Every structure is written in structure tokens, then in C-alpha cells.
Amino acid sequence: MHDLAPICALGGTEPHVDTVAGVTLTENPGLALASVAARRGQEAACRAHLSTLLDGTVPEPGKAVLRDPEASFWMGPDQWMVGAPIATHEDLAAQLKSRFGNTASITDQTDAWVCFDMRGDGIEDVMRLCANIDIDQMQTGDAHRTVIHYMGVYVLRRDPANWLRILGPSSSAKSLHHALVTAMRAAL
Known part of the structure; x- marks a missing residue:
């Protein structure tokens, strides 16, 4: 048996x-992610399953449904990302496949994305330097796809309002981290 130790996207054990x-x-390795894409002809059934999962709400374009334990944001027409704590949803994709059946294609995304949580007064100043989004107009539950330092990312406004969640490609975790910290030092 191999003696494997989990590591975070930036390479540390913490x-x-x-x-x-x-x-x-803060790097957040505690998030399980899975993409949900409705299959052709199954769009309404897929939305119904997602609505049931999220207590009657389905994220629309530019929006997220922030609930506990599962949350979701819109990625494209009939496509969503679902997230939950990895401690209770390590097999999130399998749980969703069981729920959605043949109405959706479910793909585990947990290791494909790095998650950074940015909190505190001044996050708007930081984001103005590194992302082309109207951060001042973003309300809790808004979710936007944008680019930070040539990397496609999703920015979600969480609750309370001085909390942003930034999801970027795990393969570019160090570059994204560097861009965010550089913007923090320049803006604050």
C-alpha cells in the first residue's frame, strides 16, 4: 500500500x-465540485432535479445559489457547477449521478479547480486591478466568469458581502495565487 499524503493546489499540506x-x-481545499450538463431532450428534467437539490431554485445566468451543504452557479446554457464540503461530499459526482440519472452528464471537477476565498474590506480595490468585472455592482449570489492574468476564472460574491470565492484552473494555481497577492499588495 502506498503512503500517500494529500496536498493542496499550492503544494503544501495545509x-x-x-x-x-x-x-x-485563503486557499480552500475543502470544496468538492462536480459539473452538471443537461442531456439533449432532458433539459427540463435536469432542471427539476437541480431545483430539488437546491430547495426550489436553479441558478440563472450570472447567478449562484448559496445554500448549505450544496451550492451551485450557472456556467452556460443548461450547465452548472455544484459544490459542497468535501468532508461530507467526497463522492459528490457519484451522489449527483445517482440523483440525476440519465438526465445529465455529471463530471467530477474537484481536482480540476483551485479555490481561493478572499475576505475583508478592500476586496473591491483588489478585484478592480485584476479582473474585468463590475465588482461594485456584484451582490451576494452573483457569479461571473472573467479573466485574471490570462486565466479563465469564476468569481462568486458570497455572504457576507466582503467575501469573494475565486475558482481557477488547478494547473495554474501558483500563477493565480501570485496574481491575486500582487493585486492585494498593489491595491491595499
């Missing part, structure tokens, strides 16, 4: 945390 002038950027 999540990396950076703080600049009261704004904290």
Missing part, C-alpha cells in the same frame, strides 16, 4: 493564507 492590510486570501 492551506496557504496571505493577509495584506486586513484582506485575507
Whole structure:
């Protein structure tokens, strides 16, 4: 048997945390992710399953449904990302496949994305430097796809309002981290 040890996307055994002038950027390895894409002809049935999972709500374009334990955001027409705590949903994709059956194609995305949580007063100043989104107009539950330092990312406004979740490609975790910390140091 191999003696494997889990590592975070930035390479450590513990999540990396950076703080600049009261704004904290925390690597969040505790998130299980799975994409849900409705199959042709099954769009309504897929939406019904997602609605049941999310207590009657399905994320629309530019929106997220933030609930516990499962949350979701819109990725494209009839496509969503579902997230939940990995401690209770390590097999999230399998759970969703069981629920959705043949109405959707479900793909485990947990290791494909790195998650950074940015919190504190001043996050808007940081995001103005590194992302082409109207951060001042984003409300809790808004979710936008944008680019940070040439990397496609999703930015979600969480609750409370001074909390952003940034999901980027895991293969570019160090580059994304560097871009965010550089913007924090420049803005704050």
C-alpha cells in the first residue's frame, strides 16, 4: 500500500493564507465540485432535479445559489457547477449521478479547480486591478466568469458581502495565487 499524503493546489499540506492590510486570501481545499450538463431532450428534467437539490431554485445566468451543504452557479446554457464540503461530499459526482440519472452528464471537477476565498474590506480595490468585472455592482449570489492574468476564472460574491470565492484552473494555481497577492499588495 502506498503512503500517500494529500496536498493542496499550492503544494503544501495545509492551506496557504496571505493577509495584506486586513484582506485575507485563503486557499480552500475543502470544496468538492462536480459539473452538471443537461442531456439533449432532458433539459427540463435536469432542471427539476437541480431545483430539488437546491430547495426550489436553479441558478440563472450570472447567478449562484448559496445554500448549505450544496451550492451551485450557472456556467452556460443548461450547465452548472455544484459544490459542497468535501468532508461530507467526497463522492459528490457519484451522489449527483445517482440523483440525476440519465438526465445529465455529471463530471467530477474537484481536482480540476483551485479555490481561493478572499475576505475583508478592500476586496473591491483588489478585484478592480485584476479582473474585468463590475465588482461594485456584484451582490451576494452573483457569479461571473472573467479573466485574471490570462486565466479563465469564476468569481462568486458570497455572504457576507466582503467575501469573494475565486475558482481557477488547478494547473495554474501558483500563477493565480501570485496574481491575486500582487493585486492585494498593489491595491491595499
